[in-house]
Amino acid sequence: MDERAVRELIKAHFAASTVGAPGGGPDDDITAASEIYAEDAVLEWPQARERLRGRANIIAFRSTYPTRMEFELHRITGRDDLWVNEYTIRYDDRPVLAVGIMEFRADKVVRERIYFGEPWEPPAWRAQWVEPMEPESA
Secondary structure (H helix, E strand, O other): OOOHHHHHHHHHHHHHHEEOOOOOOOOOOHHHHHHOOEEEEEEOOOOOOOEEEOHHHHHHHOOOOOOEEEEEEEEEEEEOOEEEEEEEEEOOEEEEEEEEEEEEEEOOEEEEEEEEEEOOOHHHHOOOOOOOOOOOOO
16 A cells, blocks of 8 residues: 555544444444454553454444544654554543554554553743644644
8 A cells, every 4th residue: 555545544544533422423433433444453552451352342342432532633654564643532622642553454454552641741940941842733
């Protein structure tokens, strides 16, 4: 796959990934968001020490997620079969920064690892060396 095609797949995945309250809502398209995954895909959250196996389980998990999630994609970078996505997930308006690493086989994700980080206020002592930073656009 060429880089443009992979970027479009990733953007479509995030565009369809908003998850509403239990039972779903009009803006939910979990099945479309999950089309990026191979049937035998593995989705991992190392910080929670959890793993989901198979697209069917990914869809079932996301279909019953208990809170609203919105995704804001900031950056996509990668080549060949390895792609990294930087984004913000808002859980009921609470932002959490995330980095997802996607491994592709042909045009499907076979493994994704997602790392999360809470935003924090930087300490004042280093202000003379740093500048405020806004997330990049995808």
